[in-house]
Amino acid sequence: MVLEFKPKGIYCPAGDFYIDPWKPVERALITHGHADHSRWGMKHYLATEAATPVIKHRLGDINIETISYATARQIGDAKVSFHPAGHVPGSAQIRIEVGGEVWVASGDYKTVDDGLSEPFEPVKCHAFITESTFGLPVFKWDRQEDVIAGINAWWQANREAGRFSIIGAYALGKAQRILANIDTSIGPILTHGAIENTNAVLRAQGIALPDTVRVTPDTNIKDHAGGLVIATPSAMNGPWARKFGTGASATSTAFASGWMAMRGVRRRRSADRGFVMSDHADWEGLNTAIRATGAERVFVTHGYTQQFSRWLGEQGYDAAVVETEFEGESLDQVDPEVVA
Amino acid sequence: MKRFADLFTALDQTTKTNAKVAALAAYFAVAPDTDKLWTIALLSGRRPKRGVTTTLLREWAAEKADIPLWLFEESYPIVGDLSETIALVLPPATRSSDKPLTEWIEIVRDLGQHDPPGKKRIVLEAWDSLPSIERFLFNKLITGGLRIGVSQKLMTRALAQATGIEEATLAHRLMGDWTPDTTTFDDLILSENPEADASKPYPFYLAYQLENLGDLGDASDWRAEWKWDGIRGQLVIRRGTHHLWSRGEELITDRFPEFAMLPDFVPDGTVFDGEILAWDHAEDRPQSFNALQPRIGRKTVPKKLLKEAPAVLYVYDLLEHQGQDIREQSYDIRRTHLAEVIGTLPNDAPIRLSANQPFSNWDELATLRETSRERLAEGFMLKRGASPYLSGRKKGDWWKWKVDPLMIDAVMIYAQAGSGRRANLFTDFTFAVWNGNDLVPFTKAYSGLTDAEFRKITAWVKRNTLQKFGPVRQVTPEHVFEIAFEGIQRSPRHKSGVALRFPRMSRWRHDKPMQEANTLDDLKEMLDQYG
Numbered sequence: 001m002v003l004e005f006k007p008k009g010i011y012c013p014a015g016d017f018y019i020d021p022w023k024p025v026e027r028a029l030i031t032h033g034h035a036d037h038s039r040w041g042m043k044h045y046l047a048t049e050a051a052t053p054v055i056k057h058r059l060g061d062i063n064i065e066t067i068s069y070a071t072a073r074q075i076g077d078a079k080v081s082f083h084p085a086g087h088v089p090g091s092a093q094i095r096i097e098v099g100g101e102v103w104v105a106s107g108d109y110k111t112v113d114d115g116l117s118e119p120f121e122p123v124k125c126h127a128f129i130t131e132s133t134f135g136l137p138v139f140k141w142d143r144q145e146d147v148i149a150g151i152n153a154w155w156q157a158n159r160e161a162g163r164f165s166i167i168g169a170y171a172l173g174k175a176q177r178i179l180a181n182i183d184t185s186i187g188p189i190l191t192h193g194a195i196e197n198t199n200a201v202l203r204a205q206g207i208a209l210p211d212t213v214r215v216t217p218d219t220n221i222k223d224h225a226g227g228l229v230i231a232t233p234s235a236m237n238g239p240w241a242r243k244f245g246t247g248a249s250a251t252s253t254a255f256a257s258g259w260m261a262m263r264g265v266r267r268r269r270s271a272d273r274g275f276v277m278s279d280h281a282d283w284e285g286l287n288t289a290i291r292a293t294g295a296e297r298v299f300v301t302h303g304y305t306q307q308f309s310r311w312l313g314e315q316g317y318d319a320a321v322v323e324t325e326f327e328g329e330s331l332d333q334v335d336p337e338v339v340a
Numbered sequence: 341m342k343r344f345a346d347l348f349t350a351l352d353q354t355t356k357t358n359a360k361v362a363a364l365a366a367y368f369a370v371a372p373d374t375d376k377l378w379t380i381a382l383l384s385g386r387r388p389k390r391g392v393t394t395t396l397l398r399e400w401a402a403e404k405a406d407i408p409l410w411l412f413e414e415s416y417p418i419v420g421d422l423s424e425t426i427a428l429v430l431p432p433a434t435r436s437s438d439k440p441l442t443e444w445i446e447i448v449r450d451l452g453q454h455d456p457p458g459k460k461r462i463v464l465e466a467w468d469s470l471p472s473i474e475r476f477l478f479n480k481l482i483t484g485g486l487r488i489g490v491s492q493k494l495m496t497r498a499l500a501q502a503t504g505i506e507e508a509t510l511a512h513r514l515m516g517d518w519t520p521d522t523t524t525f526d527d528l529i530l531s532e533n534p535e536a537d538a539s540k541p542y543p544f545y546l547a548y549q550l551e552n553l554g555d556l557g558d559a560s561d562w563r564a565e566w567k568w569d570g571i572r573g574q575l576v577i578r579r580g581t582h583h584l585w586s587r588g589e590e591l592i593t594d595r596f597p598e599f600a601m602l603p604d605f606v607p608d609g610t611v612f613d614g615e616i617l618a619w620d621h622a623e624d625r626p627q628s629f630n631a632l633q634p635r636i637g638r639k640t641v642p643k644k645l646l647k648e649a650p651a652v653l654y655v656y657d658l659l660e661h662q663g664q665d666i667r668e669q670s671y672d673i674r675r676t677h678l679a680e681v682i683g684t685l686p687n688d689a690p691i692r693l694s695a696n697q698p699f700s701n702w703d704e705l706a707t708l709r710e711t712s713r714e715r716l717a718e719g720f721m722l723k724r725g726a727s728p729y730l731s732g733r734k735k736g737d738w739w740k741w742k743v744d745p746l747m748i749d750a751v752m753i754y755a756q757a758g759s760g761r762r763a764n765l766f767t768d769f770t771f772a773v774w775n776g777n778d779l780v781p782f783t784k785a786y787s788g789l790t791d792a793e794f795r796k797i798t799a800w801v802k803r804n805t806l807q808k809f810g811p812v813r814q815v816t817p818e819h820v821f822e823i824a825f826e827g828i829q830r831s832p833r834h835k836s837g838v839a840l841r842f843p844r845m846s847r848w849r850h851d852k853p854m855q856e857a858n859t860l861d862d863l864k865e866m867l868d869q870y871g
Contacts, residue, residue: 136415137407138428237792250356261428263352264420264763267489268791270355307414314408 002078002096002103002127005299005322010105010129014098015078017046019105022325029080031107032091033058033172036327048082050118050205051090054172057201069118085109086120087279088173089207095123104293105129108328110278111285112144116180116207117173122292129299130290133280133328134258135308141258141282144181147275152183154254154273159187159226164244164251168233168271170329171195173279174256175230176202176209184210188227191215192235215240233257236271258282258329280329290317302326343371344379344441345474351488360490364498373525374442380529381520383495385589387484391451392459394422394483400460404467405429417811420763423479430467430475437469445520448481493732503529508543511731516540517583517591539583539591541574542611542659542667543731546587547721547738553702556722556739563671563725564697564705565656567718567740569629569826569841570617571636575653576660577603577610584616594639596651598690605685609663612678613729614655614694621650628716629841630829655682656694656721659729667729671737674729712743713870718826719743745824745842746866748858749849751779751817755801758786766798766813769845771823773836775860779817782836782863788824788845797848820857822847828863828871838863838871 004011009021009028017027024041031037031047033054038047045064047055052066067073069092072081077099082092086109093106104125113119141147151167158165169175175195182189189212191199196214203209213224221244229251235241236253244251253271258278260266266274280303281289290298290312298319300309305321312319350363368376381387402412412429419425439447447466451459466478480486496514500507510529517539518528556562572587582603584593593599596616618631631649635641658678659667666674675696682693697720699705705720712719719742727737750771758767768786772779789797797819807814824846831839 136418137405137411138415138419138425140428259764262419262763263424264759267352268762268765270791272354272356304414304418307411311408311411 002098002101003105003129005324010324012075012078012096012098015075015080015096017075017078018042019094020107020326027075029094030055031085031094031105032088034088034108036325037107048090048092051092053201053205054090054198057197083123084118084121086111086114086117089117089176089202091117093121093123095125101126103127103129104295106131106289108133108280108326109289110281111289112141114144114177114181114279116177117279120289122289125293125295127297127299128290128293128295129301129322130286131280131326131328132286132300132303132305132308134278134282135286135300135304135311137283139258139261139282140284141261141278142276144277147277148178148181148183151178151254151256151275152186154252155182155186155228158252162226163249164221164225164227164229166229166231166236166241166244166251166253167275168231168236168253168255169195169257170279171232172198174277175199176207177277177279178230178256179209179212182210182228186228188213188224190219190224190227190229192229192231192240194232194235195230236269278329302328341437341439341441341444341470341474341477343367344375345471345477347379348477348488349473351490357494361494361498361501364490364495365501368499368502372440372442374520375440377520377523377525377528378442378445380495380499380514382481382486383488383490384492384514386519387486388445388449388481389452390482390484391448391453392463392482396456396459397422397426397463397479397482400463401426401429401467404464405431417757417759418764420759423476423483426467426479427472427476432472433468433470433475435469436471437466442520444478445481448478451482499529505529508731511543512540515543515589538578538581539576541576541583541585541589542613542665542729544572544574544587544613545657545730545738546733547740548733548735550722550739550741553706553741556702559699559701559705561724561726563675563723564699565694565721565723566697566712566715567721567742568615568617568626568654568716569718570615570626570632570654573614573616573653574659575599575602575612575614575655577606577612578608578663580608582606595635595641597641597646598651599653602689602691605689606681607662609660610681611658611660612653612655612691613657613659614653616651617654618649619652619690619692626654626716628829629827630839650690652690652692654692654694657729670726670728671723672725709741709743742826745826745846746828746870747846748773748823748825748862748866749820749852749856750782750823751854751857752797752815752819752821753779753781753817754812755797755815756812762794765794766801767794769821771821772817773858773860773863780836780860782834782838782860783823783825783840783843785821785823785843785845789848793848817854820849820852820854821845822849828866830867830871836860836863838867 008023008025009018011018017029018025019029020031020037021028027044028042029046032051038055040059045062049066052064067082069082072079079097081095085091085093085107093104096103102125104123108131109120111120155165169178171194191212191214199209254273255269255271256275256277260274261276296318298312298317299322301322301324309319309321347367351360398412402409416425467475470478496507496510499510516537574585576583580603582599586592618627620627635649658674661677709719722739722741724737750773752769753772754770755766756768758765770781770784772781801815804816805813823843825840825843827841829839
């Protein structure tokens with residue numbers, strides 16, 4: 001096997017390295033900077049140039065090497081290259097070739113061009129490792145321009161009513177995707193500190209993002225009335241969000257997530273609006289991506305793995321579920337101390 | 341249906357009550373009368389008869405979506421709503437339609453008259469001509485149970501805004517056995533003197549749990565009645581017939597044939613409010629709620645059950661007297677009339693008066709309350725002597741003063757995802773107590789935790805699943821929860837030998853290691869004491 005599924009992560013014996021391992025190892029190839037894919041404690045890291053600044057920002061002083069997209073590198077007996085996964089800026093599918101057999105570990109991916117990340121490129125392979133965060137036929141994303149138009153209209157209406165619009169989005173990826181596509185002429189945009197930190201890292205590496213105001217304890221909220229506030233999902237229900245208005249001048253709240261496709265989830269979050277926007281592939285996206293690889297074998301790592309792999313099996317693939325510690329898109333960010 | 345879909349979207353896109361009322365009032369101001377009437381009907385739980393089975397709907401949806409049926413069935417519990425699952429899997433519509441709500445409802449209502457291929461053709465055509473939200477609503481019209489976060493109270497308030505008619509008046513007009521096929525918007529809502537309906541009940545007055553006894557003031561202003569656990573019922577006697585209504589506005593006359601004799605003795609124009617209880621005629625006192633339970637779901641009652649669990653109406657209020665609505669009169673006056681009416685009935689009439697428990701100060705009543713469980717009572721109802729009979733759940737004049745619930749600390753051993761708003765979240769748990777070194781399951785519980793706590797436990801369940809049995813996950817025994825419940829009964833059907841009444845999670849005992857959870861012996865001791 002070109003890749004093996006080990007207790008510490010996805011392992012390549014020919015090159016003696018892991019891909020996105022969840023336990024400390026000697027050498028780790030990292031698909032992207034989200035916390036469930038790039039973890040602390042590896043001796044050596046390898047990631048794309050565009051993914052590296054965020055990984056360093058999160059993990060601090062680590063031993064990391066960078067690589068350009070589509071550049072082959074020999075590691076032991078394995079030939080390795082990174083290819084755009086379209087998930088977040090710098091995200092990669094990792095292609096590994098050993099003795100003529102090609103495997104691709106895709107990490108997290110989406111097939112639509114979000115106007116921010118390097119667009120997804122299909123990579124031909126014999127075996128493909130896929131996520132299935134939204135691997136059910138109920139998940140079908142609307143066109144990005146329609147979703148963005150919905151967010152613009154919501155913001156505009158709130159601004160006219162003198163309300164803040166506050167939207168919950170991932171600090172890496174979703175927040176910047178909104179920033180990169182929103183109509184900035186509507187009003188000022190404010191950001192939660194965790195998001196602004198990521199913005200700063202991305203701006204420093206040359207990614208163009210509109211001007212934003214970092215919300216600090218000293219920020220005079222009134223100066224930015226009717227603004228769009230981009231918050232981390234976990235800040236949405238706390239005192240941080242309440243300072244933008246309560247009671248009669250209450251903010252209008254929204255989440256941007258693939259989970260918003262389901263009404264039950266939307267109501268449970270008790271947000272006013274749910275915009276269906278995900279950095280993961282929808283049902284059609286997953287199926288198209290897998291077809292485009294020409295792979296015969298497919299390993300399904302996280303999400304609706306049982307259902308999706310059974311479906312793939314019926315489509316004629318040699319499909320199997322692989323247990324990993326990847327989490328995909330989650331609205332329910334949990335305080336680790338409580339769960340441990 | 342576009343206007344109705346826009347209303348639905350507006351209601352669904354806000355969590356704020358005022359915005360919901362405004363959206364509804366705006367709709368009531370412009371929609372055609374038949375659509376308004378149907379909207380009122382739908383929001384008060386009325387619906388067209390189902391003309392097609394959900395099994396067929398699932399098959400057609402899977403076929404149209406070009407997915408295997410098993411995949412549809414796997415998606416359904418994750419979405420948590422059948423109508424929504426269908427709307428989500430179907431390909432986009434290729435046509436459009438501008439039929440109003442009422443016309444769609446007629447199509448849904450008449451579905452039952454077609455043969456299966458005819459039904460299929462109609463449903464597929466509808467799916468193909470409706471955009472996503474309207475398609476979801478169309479499915480809801482077929483399957484019933486459209487919940488859109490609008491209570492009847494909210495709807496009534498909006499209707500009051502749109503029509504200028506007082507809320508309480510509207511609440512009364514909306515009660516009873518009407519459907520849009522039997523009335524019109526004019527007759528039901530606008531008419532000053534609505535077509536007299538012999539069965540029409542009054543809105544129930546519902547009490548809150550007492551927060552602070554100290555707030556009630558002088559004990560002499562208050563009356564106390566023992567509170568028994570039965571089925572809240574309103575008995576309407578007019579024109580020589582009787583109608584029995586449950587609190588959920590369900591007509592349950594036929595389930596309690598005992599009351600059929602009452603129109604012979606009770607004068608026309610009498611409406612009682614009370615509790616239906618299974619009665620122990622030998623001891624002349626209520627049986628436990630468990631005795632009544634087998635009668636709740638039954639439309640026809642076998643003789644044996646009638647004998648074992650004879651029902652009485654335990655009356656505590658009189659809403660209509662000699663054909664007059666007397667709800668505005670004080671409790672004390674209504675009770676005087678009530679006592680007079682009861683006084684004329686023969687002794688074997690299936691009616692008992694909920695007597696006032698005399699007391700001279702709160703301490704005395706508090707001491708008596710401690711004896712509730714021995715009497716199979718839940719505690720006291722406290723009612724202000726000068727209060728009118730209000731409609732709906734209101735604070736101030738009526739209070740439930742129940743005894744504190746029983747508590748036991750138990751270990752969570754199974755978890756199951758909820759549905760609807762709680763889909764994708766583990767909310768249904770099975771709890772166990774210790775029997776030696778074994779954990780014996782004894783109850784399920786679904787409520788009592790905050791959304792944040794449910795999210796935490798969901799994340800934990802995902803990481804600590806030992807085994808899956810269909811939708812049920814066996815989890816590592818670790819977390820202890822305090823389970824509160826109202827009563828305990830012997831139950832041969834349960835492994836533990838006990839069944840609890842109203843179990844819920846009152847606290848997540850982060851502080852308690854699972855070894856310190858309670859034991860089966862503790863439960864049995866409670867059973868001996870309170871069962």
